[in-house]
Structure formats: structure tokens, C-alpha cells
Amino acid sequence: MRYGVLGPLAVWDSHGRRVEIPEVKVRALLAILLVHRESPVSADRLIEDLWDGRPPGGPLNTLHTKISQLRRSLGREQVVRHPAGYHLQVEEGDLDASVFANLVERARTAGTPRAQAVLLTEALELWRGPAYADVADRVFARAEATRLEELRLAAVEHLAEARLEFGEHDALTTELNGLVERHPLRERLRATYMRALYLAGRRSEALDSYEDLRAHLAEELGADPGPDLRALHEAILRHEPQLAPAEAARTRHRTNLPTPATTLIGREGDVTDVRRLLSTKPDVRLLTLTGPGGVGKTRLALSAAREMLDDFPDGVWMVELAGLDRRSEAGDVAERIITTLGLCDTAADSDPVDLVAWLCTALADKCVLLLLDNCEHVVEPVAAVAAALLESAPQTHIQVTSQEALNIPGETVRPVLPLALPSAESQLGRRHNASVRSSAMDLFVERAAAAVPGFTLTADNAPAVAAICRRLDGVPLALELVAPRLRVLSPEQIAARLEDRFALPTGPARGRPARQQTLRAMIDWSWELLSETERAVLRRLAVHADGCTLRAAEAVCSDTDIPEKRILGVLTRLVDRSLVVRDGERFRLLESVAVYCTERLEEAGELARFRSRFVVYHIGQAETADRELRGPGQARYLARLDAETVNMRRALDIALTTGNGENALRLVNALAWYWVLRGRLSEARRSLRAALAHGGAPAPGRAAAEAWLAGMETRDAPIDIDDGALRSRLRWFLGTALYRAGRRREGRGLVEGGLADARAAGDRWGQAIALAERADHYLDKHDTRSALRDAQASADLFRDLGDRWGLLRATRSLARLAEIDGNHASAAALLDGCLDVAKELELWVEVVETLTRLGRVALADGDTDRAKLLHEQALQIASERSYTRGEVQAATWLGHNALRTGDRNSAEIHLRRAAERGYPLGLSPGVAAALAQLDSSA
Template structure:
């Protein structure tokens, strides 16, 4: 575990690094680790956690923290309790502090400056910042932090002595400069920096370092430099030969730490594989990599811009190494991009380019260990194979020493994890590292500030260009429609495009359109190949090796979930896991580049990845698949029902069976939240109905249609309403309840009427009426008469509409259904108005308005106010009409009734126009026009456009 301690308090478990999010738990572990295998009194622990203000039940809270810590460590025996103390059991070699001390001791006993220097470099490489920096100031740990800091500085001073004895004065200047800046009162460090500068021919800078130290000592502690600094300064002033490097100073080889070879006399490695062959697109991504390099080169003192000649100039002390991590799914083109960029910018790295395929995701079962990768790097840098250290830390330290101050590019392709990469990182800011991998490298991003570049599919233009590159411009341009169709069927996925380009290029006589047809018919099978590196399904399968069994199951289930993507609550229902557990699994799939996190907490797969995951779902037990789909469909149904109850509070609810165990409806608090959820999930609800139908859940199919009706009306999803009620009617014929059959005919008839399919509307409504009369169901008779009146209105047969309306009104009054009675009153008034019987129209509509007011039904009030506006306008009361229409608009806007808003805006323009208020008429008609177009209401769109055209000819705009 790493607390930003340099690794001073890092401990491993069988389950991997321990992660503790709670600050106090991390403080607790830090205190126990700082006193390994020693009992720490509860009083000391409480003081570390809370200082002078412990909680009332501090003892019990401490027990809870210890319990959680045991669970996180994965071993209850790790923390032992004895009376009033706790002790953390630590085994030899588990703490970085122990490893650090052991390496320093070995260096002090080496008797060989080369061995000592490499051992000390390995020891110092364990440090990753100030100990416990991210825990804040914990008084109990202050002495430990100061002790570790002193040990580090002492080790650095000893390493500097060894490096100076070996003549490596130039390479240690940058790090010594940083340390002296951080510890300006440390005279021994300052002396080593002065000597390194002097031996590098930088006498003036060495003397400036002395002057700066003299001023700091005088200003901060009021003393002069000590004898060592004064004597060194004097010796420099007289150019004392004793300050020159020892005669023949060189790195002396030893069995544990080989000498640093004379690299400048050796050819530097050029390990980049051949660049990918026709490369297209990725312009934005290449630019981001260029910008990152340019920014870092500026920070580290480089002078030539990216794209120009080789850089020169010394790096600034303390600069950060540039690490660009290219991520994305298998086959998305990470290696292509990395190699293309590396070859294009190779001239910026005159000291060499190193490359290794780490096989994190490849046909081989085992990723390359960092020890093996370092061996290849070291031998490429001129180290004899028999002189390469056996210890990983020693290898890494030697590698960093060899490339220190060099302009070297290191390409680490196909990495499995950050642990595989970290030992391969140079320590010098003059080097650049390019990492590719399918998993997001959290450790590289968090510890080393790696710039992460996540690749997506190509744009349409880039995909077309790639096909043109592979097939030749002539063949691709002969049938651009087939080429573009092929690109879209491939999902603009680079490997899929390459596979299809290979098929087409090796069969030049076959038209591209045939390949597009085959891909449409065969899908993912068309992208398979016997070569494990050439087929998309096999390439994707390599990602599964790093997934747990649970993650694989969730990955497969997500592929068969209804809808184009999924929200976290729906995914939790699908998987049957808790929300927290589901989130963790989804994040793991996202980190593995198998899932994309989108806006508003939604998760999606690329179509080809989803198709591959669907093949895995077929291998799951049937009851596992069915149970998962049953849970998610229940989640959608019950949440839609809850939303419907909010947006249509006066509608009589239907009875639902309880959802599957563990499934709960998503909480919705009001109409806006209900509409927002329905808007976001609409495509998924339609898909959920299809899923229910495929699994013969006929009751659910009908219930989903019912619960969506009010929403479909408000949002003008008229064609979708037809589709869900057609499915509902098919399901209702398989249900024993005759009422469901009546309602399905009635609702489908009304839906057909809404889209202008009048014959089908009347046919279904008459079937509904016949069934209702057959079963003597007066309520359904009333509802069906009401629907028939609306259908007749859409055919502009207002007389027949009035007849059905009056019959439905009488039935509702007899049945004592005030909500339906109010609606029928308004409908009857509306039909009278269109028959120019305005007094009767006003009487019925005013009665409806009074009844709606008592019922607190804003939708009904808005509809009736719209009717009164129409009556006022057609009787010459235009000002009153505008007033009624605006009241109706306010109510419709408050409840998000887009369909009614469009109608009322359309109506409102007419009294404005009649009053000569052409600007206001134009404004409301333009808004209505936009809504009609959005809702796909072509007839209404054409009518309003004609009204606007007439208005324009009458009163031209200025």
C-alpha cells in the first residue's frame, strides 16, 4: 500500500495492493506500519486519529476501524489485539523502509564505489515523494517522517560520494540541484553539488552555489558556512588539482552491480518496428501527442519545436518525464497510432528508441515480466548479458542510469498493468515514454501524471479514407455508397475495417457492395479469422483474461440488455448486484476499454464489442440470462408505472405483480423528474417491451403499453404509441382477461387516429365497442365512445363526433366518473364550437373548467382553456381568446405537455393576427412550427408554414 510515502509504508497482500479511502483508516494503518510488530497503545492510536477531540465512543469507533482494516488486508491475523494495544504483523521484506535500509547497508559494506552507487540508486528509487504527504500533519508520526527524510538525505549524500568517485559527476547534477533547493541548509549536499559542477567544467556555477548557501545560512540561522564548504570554496578559487576526478576514475564492475558502459562510443538502439502500412486519420490524436511533447520539451529546456530537427539544451532540474498512455479496446488502433507517431518523431530522440511488446493482451497466456523487458533494454544499451543484474530493482536502477540525460523514446506496447510498466520508466525528463494498453493505467496517471489518450472509432471521413488507402482510390471511389456502407457496417472500427479491406483487396473482381451485404448478413463471423492476430473476435477475447468471473458475466449480460445503453440503476437490476457492486464492476469494464462511460451516468458498448459480448451471453446458463432480463424488465415496468402515476395523477392505476426479488423502481419525486427519466429511458422501454414479448410475458407487454400512453401523448411519440399498442393487442389475445383485449383495441384505434390512419382507427374502435357491449362493460363503452368521438374529429366529422361525445358524457355521469365527465364536457363543447354553435360550446366548456378546477387537474384545465380561446376567437373576442390561450400555455408548459403546447401556440397566432399583432403571431407560429417538425406532424407543419408564408406576404419583415 502506498500512502505517497516514497513507498516507506507499502505492504502487499495476496489480493494485491490494499486501498483505503477513509482518511482516518489510512492514518491508523500508517501508525501501525510505522511500528511494525510492536504493540501500539489504543491511547496512542486515538491521539493519532482525533488528537485532543476524540469522539465520545472513541474506543468503539477504533474497533470498527480496526475491523475494516483487517477486512481490507484480507487476513484477520494481520492485526493482533492484546489488552489495550494493537500490533500489525509485518513479515521480512514487506516494508519499503526495510528494503531501503537493507540496500543502504549493503552499499556501505560493498567496498566498491560502483556497487555502492548502484545499490544506493536502487534504494533511493523506492522513494516517491515526501513520506505520508497525503495524510496531512499527524503529530504521532512526525518523528518517523523526519527520521525517514534524514535517512534519504544521508543515502543521497553517500550516493553522490560514490558517483563522484566513479567520475559520474555530470549525471547527478540535476537531482542534486533539486535536493539542494529543497534542503538549502544541508551543507554536505551543497558541497557535493559544487564539486559535481566544478568537475563538469562549470566553475562559475559551483561558486554561485556556494554564495547562495552562504546567504541562506546567514539569513535563516545567522551562521557562516562550515569548514567543509569554506575549504572547498577556497580550493576551487585556486583551482586545486586535488579537486580533479581521481586518475582513471571509472565504473568498476562487480557481481551484483555492473559498470555503466561507455555508451557514447556505442550505437544507440533503434528498436521501433516497421511503421504501420497505410495509415489514415487520427489527426486530432496525433496533434495531442505532439502538443504533449512540445510542452514537455519546453519545460525541460528543449529548443526545437516538434516537427523540426533534433532538440538540444539541458533539461531543467526536477522536470517531469513525459508519459503518454494510449488506451482503447482491442483492435481500435493503439499500436498503429503509437508506431506512426514514434516514427514521425524519431528525429527528436537521437540517443535511441526502445520498443517492447509486453504481451498484456495477446495470444500468449503470460505478459512479459518487467525483468525480461529490462534485460532487453539493457543489452540494447550495450550492457553485456552476463553483466546484467539479476535483481529487478538493480536492473531498473541501471537502466535509469544509462538513459539519464539522454533523449530516448521508450515505447511500451500492449501493457497489462501499471505494475508491469513502472519498473521500465526512465528517471530523466529528457526521455519520453509511450504506453499502449487496454486498461486505464491508474498508477501512471495518479503517480506520474501520465497523459491518457483514449481512442474511439474513426470518423466517417477517416474510415472512408482508410478503405481508400487499403483498396486504392479508384476502387473505393467507383462505388462510394458501398464504401460508406461498408465503413458503417464495420462501426468505423479500425481492425474491422482492415479485415474487410483485406477481404476486398484479395478479391478485386468482387464488388464492394457484395462484401457489405455479406457483413450485414454474417455480422461478427465475417470479421473472424484463423490468424489469432487478424480476427476481431479473437483479439477482443484477449481482454477477458484479465476479468474476474463476475466481470465476465456482467459483460455478457450487458450485451443482451434492452436498449442502446444502460444506466447504473438498470444495470444493478440486470445483474442482481448492489448498486455499489455494480458500479465497481462497470468501472472495471470501463478501465478494460470494453465499456464506455457516457454523460448522465450511462454506459455503452461499441456495436461490435456488444456483438462479441452477446456471443458470450449464449454460453451463460439459460436461467441466468432469463432471470437477468426478467429483473431489468421489471425495473423498467415498475419505474414507468411510478412515472405514469405522477404525470397523470387522475388516471386509475393498473395492478402490477411485485417485481423480481431485489428489484426496486427508480425513485421519482415529481412530474419533471418523471419526464426526465422517461425521456432518457424511452428507447429502453420500447426495447423492454420487445424483450418481454420475446419471453412470452404477455401481461408485461400490455402493461408497458398502458403505462407509456400518457407520456407518449405528452411528448407526441405517436408512431411509437402505435407500435407499443400493436404489440399490446397481440399480447392481449393471449390473456384470459377480456378487459385487456377491449382496452388494447381501443388504445390502438386511438393511436391510429393520431397518425391519420382513420380506417384502421375506426375498425379497432368498433371492435372495442362491440367487445365492451358483449361483456356489458359500461366503463369501457364510455371510454370507447370518447375515443370514437376523437377519431371522428380528426376526419373533421364533427356531427358524428358530437353524437359519440354526448353518449360518452351520459355514461360517465351515470358511472359517477368526474374526471372522465370533465373531459367529455370539454370535448362536447369543442365539437359544438366547430359546428358554429358557440353558445352551447361555451356552456359545456365552462362546466368542464369548473369541474376540472375542483379536481385540480392542470392538463384538463389547460385543454378547456384552449377550447374557450378557440370559441372567443371565433366569436370576435380576440383579446379574451389570447388571455385563455396564454393561461392554457402556462399550464401545459408547467407539466411538459409538448403536444398540447404546439397546438395552443398554433391556435394563439390567429387572434394575434386578427388584431394586427403580426409580430406576436409570427413568433408563436414559428415556435409551433419547430415543435411540429420535432414531433413529426407533417400535416400540421405544412399548415403552419403556409400561415407564416401568408403572414410574410401580408406584412413583410424588416
Template sequence: MLSSSRLTTLTGVGGVGKSRLALRVARGAQRGFRDGAWLVELARIQAPSVLGTAVAGALGLREVSTRDAETVLADHLADKQLLLLLDNCEHLVDECARLVTALLAVSPGLRILATSREPLGAAGEHVWQVPPLSVLDAEDAHGSSAPGDLRYEALSLFELRTAAVLPGFAVDSDNLATAARLCQRLEGLPLAIELAAVRMRALSMEQILSRLDDRFRLLTGGSRIEPPHHRTLRATFDWSYDLCSEQQQALWRRMSVFAGGFSLDAAEAVCADEHLSPHEILGCVAGLVDQSLLAREETGSAVRYRLLETVRQYGHQRLRESDDEAALRLRHRDYYLRLAEQAEADWFGPRQLDWLEILHAEHPNIQAALEFCLAEPGGTRAAQRLAGALWFYWIAHGLLTEGRHWLDQALALGQEPGAERVKALWVNGYIATRQGDNSAALAMLEECQDLAQLLGDDAALVRGLQMTGLAELMHGDHARGVKLLEEALVHHRAAGEPNANLALTVFYLALAVCTRGDLDRAVALCQECRQMCESCGERWSLSRTLWILGLAQWARGEPRQADDNVRGSLRIERVLQDPISIALCVEVLGWIAAAEGKPRRAATLFGISRRLFEPLSEFLFGFAYYLDWHDQAEARARQALGDSGFDNAFRHGRGLDLPAATAYALEEKPRAGRAGAARSSSPLTRREREIAELVTQGLSNKEIASRLVIAKRTVDAHVEHIFTKLGLNSRIQVAAWMAQQNARDDRSG
């Protein structure tokens, strides 16, 4: 399929096994693609406007520029030879068709494998309908020997799944005819067979068949145009639904508002009401897990739940028939608004990395809540409030383009003056500054200050001042930038306690005075901010502070101290996964290498930095001071290597992917070539070690699944085994353990 068509779509009814087949095809084909195979799980994406963002994220691209995600994708894929697997496209058919058409037009080496209940309708699409599993005709089963007939896929799956819930079960000559009739009644649909197998814990095959027959009789009075496979799956779901308690039925319906996974706390907050109390939720969740209607996923010490997409869609149909969907979506929105504001309040402290991990897991639900706010009449204030509360997430996690997308929409749709708009303006102005869009940033920040004065909101006015100071600094008005940052610092110090806004002002003022040449004050401000961050257990502001401290020390002629601090910043950023901050660290390490007489390392680092800055409209934000320092360091390295030598090293750096580039900048040895003896002492299997390496690089379970082209639930299981074997309960601890192991391997190698 993939060799004859650049776009292949596997179609079929829900539950027929499209995703499973596509994953198997991708795994088998990935070696034939120079740049690998990448999985994009679209079931969790409910907002059509973020389709491009989701695909970019699965490819490991962080959107930080003012360009739209589709443009970033087109540029990235233009010279790539890879397989892109788009799974579950049916709710985004039109958007997927437009995107794949655009990407295939600019990338000759791209092949796309999609799964959908219907074709995408794109030009050149090759459609292959996934058939159900092969079944043994019940009439032919009499007198047959079971072992030989297990070559029929449906029977084999039924036996396997039933044995998992009923140990010792086997299809034999006594029950073969009944099993064949059951699989035939379910038309070989894998999901229907699996749901039936779960019921074998309490019912016999004959009882299951009887109840299914009742359901089929009800359905035959309905639409005659509905395809038989659709009626089969609906009958199976109706039957499964009827076997649930009233509370379980209500929870199944209500859980369909979640996008992707959710926590027990979220289920209790969103799904409970006077008819289903919070203390009943856990029992209902356990019951739905036992019935294989709800998947349980563990990540470290956290447990999350997820409805299979076909199960979720059935629940959503039932939700529309019974409950007040609008009220449920309001509760969903309010829960994630509270979560975002709780994370913001707790951001400057020791739980910072935990909050990033929580919000990363809840990202699809946050997107769904924002989409609901923008679509709901009168919901723009809530959208401004939610997107504004997440300022630290957009910035620290390298999600500038997405944060700007939501804030731009919320500000455009809601023009009414209010505290929500004031905050959305300074947050969006900050993001625009980080993107190098300084003119837009200054316009938004001016409106922010005017509106804050009108409302008498002194706290927002000070935040507007500090962000305007940064924007003016980056725009080239150094004196005004310093003046505004100094003014903001006075107000923040008067508050009397360390917080994110004080830290932001201190380290940006340190940057401003550093570029002015007041290096001693820059170092003093950084030391103050460093002590504040370390005393609070904060990491993100600490990383920025270490970077600016390293910059000032480099300018003072202290390359060794500078190198230590910039590397410290880079180690934090590797976990935070902000590519622009990583690029800044790599860039300054290049300046340090040039000063220390290491021109080849400097040229390689400059190649890395240049590639990482490509998503932005201007290299190094177009900031004159950075550009001057870069030019001086590059000239020194070029003079030492000659143009040819410099260009070769530069191209080498430019060709490194992010994990390899970060390892090079930190002068870590590549992991792939570890000695077998060293590996054999590890309690982890080779696959677990591979996944642990990717955890150390800061990848989420979803991103690891995309990288290795395996199901996310498989990664979840491996990560849980890693935690169990090592006696750990966080990804940070895994990273520390891997660092110790790699250091030991280095010494032994």
C-alpha cells in the first residue's frame, strides 16, 4: 500500500481494528524511511483549530514563532523521508484532508497512513477497508476439532481474551459451535468480541448470545440503511450499557466530555451531581474498568483513565439523549479553570515540574475547555481567564504559538474592559516578545496599562510595566527598558515575598544591565534571584537566572564559571523542553568555546543554535547585543578553522536532532554505543532502558510512543515497570538514576 500510494487511508466501522493494523504496518515499514515513522493520535483532539499543532507536537516540534503550525510543518517536512500515521481522523475529516494535501505537495519523501471511519477525500488517496476478523460458520463448527479451527482470527481472539478473565478457559470440541455462533453474531468485530469476552466472568456463552439476540431484534426495527457492522457494534454497546448499573451508565455518559485521559479528581468534580455523588464515582470507575469499557493508565504515582474513542462516542450519543450536556461542559470548563489557577498560584515553588507534567497530561482537556469557552455565548471572559492563567505553561513548555492562538482569539472576541482582559493582554504581550514580535507586544502592553489604570488594578499595572520594560529592551530602547524594569522591581520588592513576578523582574533587569556593561550589578542581581529560587525549590526562573549569570561571567572574562552556569541552565531546560531557551544556552556555550580556543566546538554549537532558532522570524530575536556577540565569536572561530572547516562543523551541528544536540552541548557521550557488560548490570530490559533514556530527554509518554511507533498504553506500562523496578515515583528521579548509570558506564567504558 505505502509503496504505491503516498496517502493510504484504512477505513472501517469503529472497533474493527484499524488502529491496531495501522500500528503494525507502521512498525513494519519504519525501517524503510530515513526519518522514521511517527504516530499522531487524533482521538483526543476535539478542537479542529489545533490539528496542525497536534501533528507538530507529535513530531517533536515546539511552536514558538508567529507562523501557523501548518507552515512550520511544511518547512520541517520538506526534505524529510518519513511515514506519518494519523490515527482516528473521522471527526476531523475535512481538516485532515486539507492538511495532508498541503504537506504532500511540499514533501516528496512523505508518506501518510491514516485511519478513519470514512475516506478523507483527498486527491491521490488510496482507500483500503479493514475487514472484520475471519469467522468460522456456526453450521460448519459441528464435528470440527477446535485446535484446527483456531486459525479463524475471531475464535482465537475470543479464546485469548476470555482466558484473561476466566483462567483455564479454552475453545474445545464441546463449546466450539457456541463460540463460533457468538463470534459470527458479532461479525468478527474485535472490539465487540473483547467486550463479550469480559462478560464471560459472570455469564455463559449461551446467556451472552441470548441477550445479544434481544438487542439485535430491537435494532432491526430501526434504520435499514445503517450498515450491518454498525448495527452489530451498536447492539454490543447497547447490551454492555444495559448490563451497567444506573450509576455506571450515568458516569459512562458524562465521562464522554473529557478529551483524552482524566484523573479520578476530575471525574468526581465534573461528573458528580445530586444523582451521582462523588463517593460513588470510584466504585463506578472500578466497575467500568473491570468491564473493559474504561482503560486505567499509570504514570509514576498518578493513575489516569481513558475511554476508548469508540466507547466515548457511544457515551456521547447517550449523553445528548439524557443529561444536560451544556451544564456538564460548564463543569468541565470550570474544573480546568480551577486547575490552571491552582497551578499558577503554586508555580513558584518545588512542585513546578509536577505541575508541568500534570498540565501536559491534561492538555487535550484544556484545549477542549478553551474551544468551548470561545464557542459559548458570553464565554470569552472565561477563555481570557483560562488562557491567561496558563502563561507559565505556554512560556516554560515552549508552547508560544498555541498560547498566542488562544489569547488572540479570546481578545478578539471579547473586547469588554475587565481584569480578565488586562491579564490576557500582558500575557499575550509577553508571549509576543518571546516570539520576537515586539511591535505587536508593545501595542498590547500599552492597552494593558491603559486599561489597568482605568480599572484601578495596580497589580496588573505593575505586570504591564515589567513586560513593557522587557519588550522595549528587545525592541532596542535600552534606557526605557531599564527604567521600566527598575520601576517594576520597586513595586514587587514592596510586596515582601518571593514570587514569579519578582523573579521575572530581577533576572530581566540583570539581563538589561548586563547588556549595558554593568556586569557586577548583573552578577549581584543573578545571585539574589538564584538564592530566592533555590530557597523556594523553583526551577524555571533558576534556569533563566543561571543563563544570564553565565552570560555576565563570560563578558567578565570568566569562561569556566560561565560554562558551569550555562550548562546548569541547559540541564534544567532539557527537562522543561523549551527549545528557545535550549537554543540560547547552546548559543552562549558557543561564545564560551570560541573564547577558550575551541573553534570546532563553537562552530558546531552555532549550527545547533541556528537550527533551533529557525521557527522564529529573527535569529536571536533580532536583539542587537546578542547578534554583535555572536558575530564576534563566529569571526574568531572562522579565523581559526577557515571557511571550509567552519562550514563543515556548522553543518554537522545543524544536522543534529534535539536530544543529540543537547548531549553534544553538555559533552555527554552518545548513549547508543554503551558496552554490553555495563548494560547487563541494569535491572531494566533493553526496551525499558531505551524508554528511560527518552524519559531523561524530557519526552512525554505520548511523544515516546510517537518516536518508537508503539501504542501509548505500551509506553505507560513500560514506564510503570521502570518505576517499580527502580523503586522510584517520578520522571525526575528516573533522569537522575539514568545519569548515575550513564556516568558508571562511561567510567567502565
């Protein structure tokens, strides 16, 4: 049994099923036994606590009845009678409060802030409400509930301190605000809140929080803040260096490199060589690692890239290209890079038709390392992108993994060889010692030990291990595939079977280079050892371009003979055999295995069928996500679609190449709002155009896609759709685009029509977004009263719906109203909330715009220190994301701020930068005015 007291009392059996304790007094009896779980409780004590000193007639008999009822629910053996009373059998790991306390203690001694945060987060997630929630007011539970609540608060404080260390100060300002209000005298909590405010650029609020604490202490306790808090207050007043925006946040590497599941063996010299070439030789900016599948190109590239994080301040990024179709063009490769780096490719309100040129411009002054992985099937487009970057982005370095070179000027090619083989004497049965070891043997022994715990290299098995390594040519993937065979075969038996296998023709592998034949033979052998069910699931997994979740595997790979419930067991066995890789919540095939399985899928005559299932599944996922993106699941489904981006593209490619226009339109219509939220309008335009180019789809789907595309291209389009809710949303979307493009009359008409449609259809989301847009229209006409009415109504609707983006959109209008009224404090508070949402959802354009507006409000309020910090943050993020408009705005306001403080040199630097960056976008008039002010003050 497991027991929960961190919230309402709960009991679960060993299978995780809820055990009902139906009667109130029986639940109270269980709570008493849990409170006193370390020792028996006498009958008198139980009677006193159960009936609060007013026992019924015949209390002992009544108590025995309650104990019998409890035993019926839990099992007789769970409630034991001792001479001293009754005792509940509870192991430490069976009670959530004990697990919580253990995790908190482990966090206290964890080595790093991140490790502490992981443990503390896990601990706090155990809480389902107040401790002993349903009996907390009873005398017997009060002390224990108070103790646990104090532990929880201390854990929250510890977690907040840990998160500060790795730069999460912005989110903490919001999260801690309510907690500080509920516990105004907790100095540790207050200190963390003050530091978070200061690091978020809200120095005046940090100082105000200190004054608030001092007032509370004086009024309630007649005391002053403690020495630590006074020291923090002084440090904030003096802007001491240790309080500057978190060092961890400044030095944190910008990268998406995955953490390796296993150690890299035998490549130390190769890693050093690759790093030396890329990071210390200025003439090597494109390094291509070539070699056959399975030789370890990606692992080597990743290890070298990980050691160069400090060399590239703008980031080291892995761009996976395996999911691209063989017909992909240079623009597809550029788009994959843009998406991976999180660049705002549509933030300039223009359609970058030439994505390669746009990428070159975005990276022109960036010092980045790009790892373009698995390029052999798209060599020509990768070569075109790489050549353009070499010419236009002088600080960009590129590392390519491919089975063939790009063959362009400036490329350095470095073959990746198999691991070193053991010397001949190791096969002759001589005594095993270090001199006969090799990197191939080291890899095999480590993987063997992982498969068969306790396996070691000995004098007896060394000759067989050496024979295995030599027979497999030292190809790492081949060695990893054969190592699990040690669960059923000895090294000698494996070596003998390899000799037999390689003496026979290798079927489909004939005509391949020798080492590719080796790998093919190992995959063949692994395949032959699988059951028919395992083969079927393995080959069907190959339809996924970028791995899959368990749910996707169940839906796509199952059939009448292999029901969904069996898929997990099959996947587990395939992972054990090293044919499938577990990566977090996803299951992946290594590239060589994926190619092999695709061939097998085609041989089985299943390719078209399971590609179709793959498309249908992802259409369903996209349509579900489209609904959830307008509610409380927004952040979760944004992350889910982010993870499935490559698979969604593969699904669209399959729908297009098979001529299924209906599926293509369903998919692009379902993804349109996601693309808008993520700012991926280039991808959206291209995908919508491709889907619309196919005929045979129902008219409503075509009309919806036409409307989405028209809004993205700011042109007119008929919206002839019967679905009132969808029609209202598309009218709002197109109307907003036209209004912001200067066609205000048409835009207002469409938004008003969308609002009417939404009301008629009962679509609250459609009403909320149309009201938010109309509020801005009223503001442009200086009708603040109507604007306030619509903006507040929109915010209320979005809040009820749980749509965080929508609430941000409405709140932005409310903040604009507060600015117009001169209520700077209210505007700042509203914008702080917008900033938290934008960061949570990773909406980087919104983050930059909100930081810039916050800085402008601070400057209007006379707080030049905060204004400078906020505009610097906006400039940094805009630069990182290649959001040129945001860079210009932030630099312009930094110039204004410097003029306000009399720093003419800084003002000129910032304003000249803004003029230079803004000129191509036509954003220079405001900058020119500031420069004129600078000149006139000379």
C-alpha cells in the first residue's frame, strides 16, 4: 500500500489503483495512525482523537468496529495490534511525506544548483494540496500538518535559490510574489524575491519589497530585518557586481547538443584533431567528417562540438537533416537551420523568399558552430547553403557528417576510420595484458558489461573478443549490435558464428564497400534473431523521420495481429538489442538501422500502408493540438508540436507525393495557428501553397487554407466557410493583417464581422481575440473608454479559457491604456505579466517587444538604471534571434536613455547602430530624430 497525506488523504494499492476509505471516522482513524506511524497508538488515545474528547457510548466496541472497517479496505495485515496499541505497517517509501523529506534531504547535499532543482521539483510535485487537508483542523493532525507545511515552504525557498543560480529570475518574480504576500515575515523567502526582482531589472521594486518587510517586522514584532537581508539591501543600493544579472545566465552556453547516453571510446585523438581544426585554424571553417554508416561520425562530431562551447559565444547547434526528403532544396536546409537556432525569420514583416540569403544575413555577425548531421541524401542543397555561409558569414563555422564530401571550395575533409583493432598476438592466445588492448576491444567490453553485468575481459576470453573485433572491422555500430548477444552466447560462440556468417554471401550487401557489408551483416544477424512480431514493429518504426513517442508507436505500428498493448514490450526488447535507442520519451532508430528497416518495410509490401497510417496519426495529433493551443494546454502542446516538427513535415511530404490533397489541407490547416504562434510564417506560406496546388480536396478545406495564406500575404481572400467559429477566426486573422498593413477600413470590417460570427456561433475564443484587436482599433481613434471595455472583456474571456497567449494579447492593450493614462506602475505590472508568459511560451518577438516597452515605461518614470538593463536585455535577445526590428528599437531606446543620463559616447554608439540596422527596413526616422538631438546638444 502507498499512502498520501500531502493533500487530501489518499491510498493506492501496489498496482497504483485508488483504494477507497468511505467513512469519515475510518478516514480519521487512518490519519491518526499515519501521524503516529513510528509507534503504536493506544486505544484510549485513538478514542480521544477520533471523537475530540466526546466519545460515544461503548467507545471501545465502536473503535473496534472502525478498525475492522479500515482492515477491510487495507487488508488485515496492514493494521497490527500490539500490547501498546495499534500500528499501521508503513515503510518509509510508502508514504509521500517520507519520500518528500528524503528528496529534500538529498537536494541539500546535491552538488549543483540544477541537481538540487531537479530533486526539489520532484519533491514538491508530490503535494496535491495542504497536508492532511481533510483533517487539518483536528487537534491530532495540527502539529504534523504544520511541520510538513514548514518543510514545504523551506523546499520552495531552496528551489527558488537554486533556480536563481541558473538564471530563472524573470519567472521567479511572478511565482514568488503571491508567496511573499502570504508569508510577509519570512526573510529567506524575501531575500530570494528581492534578488529575483533585481536580476530582472526591477531594482526599485526590490528596494520597495525590503521596506515592506521592515514595516511588517516593526509593526508585528518590533524588530528589524536580520544582518543578511540588510547586507543584500545595501548591495542592491550600490549595484554591487555579484548582484549583476546572473553570471550563470551570462555564461550559459547557447546550444541544443544532446547529452550522450554512453561514453565515447577510442576517439580521444580524433576529438582533439577535430577541435584543433575548427577552433584554432582560421582557414578551416567547413569540416566534413566522412565515412560509412555506423562508423561513429555523429558521436565524434558531437563530442568535438561539446568541447568547443566556449569558443562560439553565439552557440553550438546540431541541425539534424536525416528527416529531409531527398528532393529538398537549399531553402529547406536553410529553414531547418533557422528553426533550430530559433531565429525570427518573419519578424521583419516581410516574406524572406530567399531563405538562404536571409540566413546569411542573420548569421553575418554571429560566431556560431553549426553541426549539419546526416547530409548524404541532401549533399547538393547542403553544399549550396554551406558555400553561401562561408562567403557571407565570416565567423560561422560548419561541421558536416556525411558519407560523401560536399566538394566545394573551402571544405576540409576528414575521414572517420573504424576503431583500432587488436594486435595479432591477442588472437594467438597469448596472455592477456594491456599491450594487446585496442579501442575496438574497449568499446566491445564496455557495451558487453552493460548488456551482461559483471562481464570483464580475461586472459581466457581475450582471443575470442579480439577475433570478434577484427571480424567486425572495428565498426562501432556493428560492435554495439553484437554485444547484447552475450546474454545467450559466449564470446567464443559469437566469434565462431561470425566466421560462418562472413564466409557466406551477404545478400543485399553484395557490391557495397567492405565496411558497409560488415555493418549490413550485423544488422542482418540481429534481424534474423528477432521474432516476426519484433521484425514487424521494427520495420514499421522506420516511417518516423525523427523518432516517435510510445503513443505514436502504438498507433502507427500496431495492427490486428499486434495490438497496441503489446507495442511497449516489443520496444523494450528492441532497445535491449540496441536496435532502437531510447531518447527521453522518444524511441529512435539509428540512421543505418532506419535505412535497413525501410528496405525491409518495402520488401514486406507495407511501405504505402504504414506511411498512410503515419500521415493519418499526425493529422489527428495536429488537429488535437490546434484545439488545445487555445486553452490551458497551450504550453504543453506548443512543446509537443515543436518535438514533432520533423515528423509533421514528413507527413505533409507523404500526403503531397501521394496526391492526397485532402490530407495535405487538413494537416496545414491544423498547423496554421501553431506556425503563427511560433512565427514560422515562411514555412507556413510554403506549406499552404503546396497543399493548395493539389486538387481534389473539399471546398471548405481549400477556403480555410486560402484565408490563412491570404492573411500571411496581406491580401484579400473570400472566406466562404459554413463553420461559424472557423469563419470568425479567419476573418479576425485576415482583418488584423490588412489593418496592420495600412488597409484599416477593410481590416476593421473583417474584425467586426469576425466578432459577430463568433457571438452567433458561441465561440468564446473568437470573441476574445476579436475584442482584443478591436480595442487597439479604438485606441488608434483615441476612444479609450471603448478600448478599455473591449480589452477588459477580452482579458476576462481569455483568463476563463486558460489561453496564456490570448491573455498576453489582451493585457498588452490594457498596458497601452495605462501608459496613455500616465499610470506607469500599472503599465509595468501588466507588462511584467506579459513578459513571463512570452518567456514561458518562448515567443521571442513578444519577449523583445515587451522588454522594450517595459524599458520605455521605466524611462518615463525616471528609473534610468532599470530602463538601461531592460533595453540591454531586449537588444541581446533580439540580436541572438536575428530580430532586426527589435534590435533597432532597443538600440534606439538605449540611445535615448544614454542621452537622459548625459552619456554622449554610449548614446552615439547605440544610435549609430540603430540607424545602420534600421535603414534597410525603413525604420530610421525615429533614430534620425535622436541623432539630431545628440548633435544639437553638442
